[in-house]
Amino acid sequence: MKVAVYHSQQDIRIEEMPKPEICEDEILVEMKACGICGSDLMDWYLKTRAPLVLGHEPAGVIVKAGSKVRDFNVGDRVFVHHHVACLTCHYCTHGDYTLCERFHRTNIKPGGFAEYFRVPAPNLQIDTLKIPEKLSFEEATLIEPIGCCVRAFRKSGIQVGDSVVIIGAGTTGVIHTALSKIFGAAKTVVSDLFDFRLRMAEKFGADVTVNPEREDLTEVVKAETDGVGADLVIVAAPSIEAYKAGLSVCRKGGKLCVFAPTKPGEYLQISPKELFFSEIQIIPSYSTSHLETRTALELIKSGRINAKGLITHRFKLADTAEAFKTALENKESLKVIVLNR
């Protein structure tokens, strides 16, 4: 079978690999569509693990099922979550599923950017979801990224009527925009350096958009919140500048959600004195568990989030390198997906 192998950001090759063998409690899925995630573009995060097959937002059809597989059949259309928690360890029993030791050890093989992939038993049992008939494979690829954003809102404890600022309007920033309205935000301000992305954020519910190259975000947020600042700030851009801007618009007692990691070795200076007296809460949210993927599926199915509207570019598996280049360089792109055809 054909797979797209990541050697480096500039070197993604189509290679041949044997079709994976499955055990009696596993399934083999023919990939139909798989999204490119922001983390697939973080060279520092991947280069120590390369060469590898990326792709963790896959949807496809079951083409083989082991003899002990229950509840799933050949022909079922499925979304598969690449990581699943054990549900019983100290982290899991405290609800911190994405910090579970097993979370990282579980993975689809070889990855989503392949003609076929094997789904290990834990992934099948805990977080493989059947795609409803009316949803396309493309739409189902958004389950994982939307799940990540749902988790961020749940962790942040947003309240109805809150003011929300979202910094960075890439795919997840735009998803956060849509979710802010679903979770009851009264006002959502979105900031990004690219106007195309701000227009997308407006389509997905932003009340106010700001391009910091032309306007001062702090001033805009002040004006929009009667001088108080935002109740919740979500930083979805991987830069220290974005975090500084986030802290400057967060109200006293507000929450700042860390949603995008910066490069290793980059630090944000925080004064414990200022943090103490401002009581700003810093809340990181990494990845998504089996709980939020189900919510994400419901949100897409019900039309509360227009998953299709987030996809701007589609490429064939053979053109995965070009797909990555587009996701990385084209500032008029949001979700880029790879199709197996």
Ligand SMILES: [Zn+2]
């Ligand atoms: Zn991801």
Ligand SMILES: [Zn+2]
């Ligand atoms: Zn666990």
